[in-house]
Amino acid sequence: MTKEQLYKKFARYYDKIYEKMDHQREAEFIKWAVKSYKSSQGNELLDVACGTGRHAYFLKNDFKIVGFDINEDMLEIAREKLPDIPFIKGDMKKMDLGRKFDLIICMFSAVNYNTTLDELKVTLKNFYNHLNDGGVLIFDMGINKENWIEGMVSVDTVIDEDFKLARICQSHLEDDVFNSSFVYLIKENGMVDFDIDEHALGVFGMEDVVDLMKTKGFEVFIYSDFKDEKWGIETGERPVFVGIK
Numbered sequence: 447m448t449k450e451q452l453y454k455k456f457a458r459y460y461d462k463i464y465e466k467m468d469h470q471r472e473a474e475f476i477k478w479a480v481k482s483y484k485s486s487q488g489n490e491l492l493d494v495a496c497g498t499g500r501h502a503y504f505l506k507n508d509f510k511i512v513g514f515d516i517n518e519d520m521l522e523i524a525r526e527k528l529p530d531i532p533f534i535k536g537d538m539k540k541m542d543l544g545r546k547f548d549l550i551i552c553m554f555s556a557v558n559y560n561t562t563l564d565e566l567k568v569t570l571k572n573f574y575n576h577l578n579d580g581g582v583l584i585f586d587m588g589i590n591k592e593n594w595i596e597g598m599v600s601v602d603t604v605i606d607e608d609f610k611l612a613r614i615c616q617s618h619l620e621d622d623v624f625n626s627s628f629v630y631l632i633k634e635n636g637m638v639d640f641d642i643d644e645h646a647l648g649v650f651g652m653e654d655v656v657d658l659m660k661t662k663g664f665e666v667f668i669y670s671d672f673k674d675e676k677w678g679i680e681t682g683e684r685p686v687f688v689g690i691k
Contacts, residue, residue, distance in 0.1 A: 459611060459630070460498055460520065462604045464554075472553065473504035475672035476584055479688050480549055483667075485580030492547040492576060494538050495556030499524035502531055509549065514541070539565055541572040548578050552585040561623050561648040563658065570662045574691060583664065583689035586672070589624060591651040592679050609634050622649050652685060664689035 489509045493502050496513035497520050505511060506528065513533035515521050521533045534543070538552070539560065550573050560566040573583050596617060604611040610633040615626055623646055630641040652668070659666045667690075669676060671683035 459604075459632075461500070461523070462606075462609070462611065463602055463613060464500070465604075467500075467554075469500045470504050472672045473501055475669070475674070475686070476501075476505065476549075476551060477508060478674060479584055479669075480582055483688060483690050484548060484582045486548040486578040487580075488548040488578065490547040490578075491549045491551065492543075494541070494550060494552040494573070495554075495559070496520075496524060496533065497554070497556075499528045499531070499533070501551065501553050502528055506531060512543075512547070514538070514543075538569050538572060541569075541576065543576060546576055546578045546581070548581045550577060550581070550583045552583075555586060555588040555647075557585045557587060558589050558624075558647040558649070559645075561646050563648075563650065563654060566648065566650065566655070567658055567662075570658055570664075573689075574662045574664065577691040579691055581691045583691070584686065586684055586686045587650070587652075587655065588684045589647055589649055590655075590685065591622075591649055593682065594619060594649055608636075619649055623647065624649050652679075655687065659687070659689050664691060666690075 491505060491509035491511045493511055493513045496502055496515045499513060502511050502513055502524070511531050513521070513524055513531055514536055515533070516535065516537050518535050521535055524533050557569065560569050577583060596619060598617045600615050602613040612631045614629045617624065626645045626647060628643040630643060632639045632641070656666050667688045669686045669688060670681050672686055677683065677685045
């Protein structure tokens with residue numbers, strides 16, 4: 447199966463796999479962080495790595511949103527869901543939209559698609575350059591060196607009347623990169639299929655990320671799992687970065 451076909455199939459499965467995630471709660475945290483930290487006057491939001499628009503759905507009444515993602519098949523689904531929001535295809539490492547925003551979000555560990563600190567440095571610079579003064583950057587980093595467990599096996603399942611899916615992956619780190627191979631077993635309308643979806647994800651130390659953000663000019667705060675509680679390694683929870691320009 448070609449990469450293009452595989453991403454097309456994965457885009458179809460994306461919402462089913464993650465439908466149990468509480469995107470509304472995450473959106474409420476985003477709104478709280480904006481109220482707490484944003485000092486720019488506008489409400490322009492850039493949703494980087496927006497996927498199928500799951501966060502945009504819960505934020506569309508509070509912000510004027512532009513979606514941005516590298517996967518055209520994900521964007522097609524987002525456009526069907528949210529026809530009033532413009533969605534743009536592009537790479538966060540090369541982002542140059544010629545305009546600025548009051549809020550940039552990059553959710554669900556999508557920032558880990560920067561596989562090296564040098565790549566992350568470029569992406570953070572792009573985020574900074576696309577923010578108005580007083581604007582806010584919010585991203586989570588569920589995969590990081592502090593919470594990494596080598597060899598851990600994860601299994602996600604979806605069971606509907608005519609659709610069943612199991613997704614299996616094992617964590618393995620090489621040179622600070624998680625080359626993840628997700629194995630899919632799918633049964634749809636009586637037909638069984640098997641796929642492998644591969645992703646390269648950078649795994650960074652928290653201090654390195656904070657240092658990069660400060661070097662780029664951000665004031666940095668880290669919260670715990672989309673709650674208004676400061677993150678600490680002892681929490682074992684997903685760190686959520688809030689950067690102020």
